[in-house]
Amino acid sequence: xxxxxxxxxxxCVALVLFGMxxxxxxxxGVIARAPDNDASESAAMSGLMPVSAKESPAMEESxxxxxxxxxxxxxxALTFDDGPSAYTAGLxxxxxxxxxYATFFVVGNRAEGYPETxxxxxxxxxxxxxxxxxxxxxxxxxxxxxEILKAVDVVENAAGIRPTLIRPPGGYYNAEIQEFCAKNxxxxxxxxxxxxxxxxxxxxxxxxxxFHSGAYSVADGSIVLMHDIYEVSVEAVDQLLAMLAQEGxxxxxxxxxxxxxxxxxxxxxxxxxxx
Numbered sequence: 001x002x003x004x005x006x007x008x009x010x011x012c013v014a015l016v017l018f019g020m021x022x023x024x025x026x027x028x029g030v031i032a033r034a035p036d037n038d039a040s041e042s043a044a045m046s047g048l049m050p051v052s053a054k055e056s057p058a059m060e061e062s063x064x065x066x067x068x069x070x071x072x073x074x075x076x077a078l079t080f081d082d083g084p085s086a087y088t089a090g091l092x093x094x095x096x097x098x099x100x101y102a103t104f105f106v107v108g109n110r111a112e113g114y115p116e117t118x119x120x121x122x123x124x125x126x127x128x129x130x131x132x133x134x135x136x137x138x139x140x141x142x143x144x145x146x147e148i149l150k151a152v153d154v155v156e157n158a159a160g161i162r163p164t165l166i167r168p169p170g171g172y173y174n175a176e177i178q179e180f181c182a183k184n185x186x187x188x189x190x191x192x193x194x195x196x197x198x199x200x201x202x203x204x205x206x207x208x209x210x211f212h213s214g215a216y217s218v219a220d221g222s223i224v225l226m227h228d229i230y231e232v233s234v235e236a237v238d239q240l241l242a243m244l245a246q247e248g249x250x251x252x253x254x255x256x257x258x259x260x261x262x263x264x265x266x267x268x269x270x271x272x273x274x275x
Contacts, residue, residue, distance in 0.1 A: 073250045074220040077257045077274075078102040078237075079191065081131055081167060083228040084114035091234045092120060098241040100251035101125050104228070105167040105189070108133030108151030115158035122159045127253035129165030129189060130155065139172045144180055152186075164265065165189050165254060173270065182268025189254055191225035192273035193218055197233040206236040207243070218244065221261060221275040223254060 130151040261274045
């Protein structure tokens with residue numbers, strides 16, 4: 001009888017030990033769940049790692065955004081009217097060599113013939129504004145809607161961006177034009193430095209005009225007026241950029257200038273120099 005009891009007791013002990021060993025060995029087909037306080041690790045195991053917690057390529061920025069000044073620099077915005085033209089591609093090459101950004105106020109009926117140039121402007125970080133569809137004096141029109149918005153549509157269709165800056169031809173505007181622009185997300189941009197390139201057609205005269213001593217010469221926050229429909233103007237830009245860089249200027253678009261020096265462009269408002 002005693003022998004039987006000892007045998008039964010030994011059997012029970014063996015069963016208990018086997019059960020403990022079984023519980024310590026997980027099923028190879030089951031993945032243990034991570035603790036609730038380690039959600040990132042659990043998500044990583046399931047392929048759902050939060051973007052901030054795993055390697056991923058940086059979000060793409062436009063060239064202009066990547067090169068936005070940090071502040072404390074002298075800023076200047078070069079602008080070019082009346083294009084695009086056969087000389088604009090060469091101008092873009094020069095701007096790229098100097099790592100300079102500019103704003104192009106294009107005429108709609110000209111821009112229709114240069115869709116690739118418009119796309120290149122955007123791709124290389126430049127800004128496109130409009131100069132109306134046919135370079136008409138807006139103050140002399142009974143209906144300004146088509147003249148303004150048709151040019152905007154041309155740029156949007158070609159380059160995929162909708163311009164929000166307009167330079168009225170001749171700088172002529174009135175309250176009616178401002179009101180229309182305010183309702184259609186357009187800000188008016190004039191200039192503080194006129195290089196008179198359209199008049200002199202001479203490189204040295206263009207440079208002398210830009211740098212002459214006085215209230216209308218280049219200064220921090222200037223918006224400079226030039227034209228990319230004249231070959232001589234494009235030739236002058238190479239020297240102009242070098243001279244301005246030597247004086248410590250950083251070349252920005254008009255919208256960058258407005259963003260860095262004020263609250264940004266306001267529809268219907270008029271801008272020239274931004275200090």
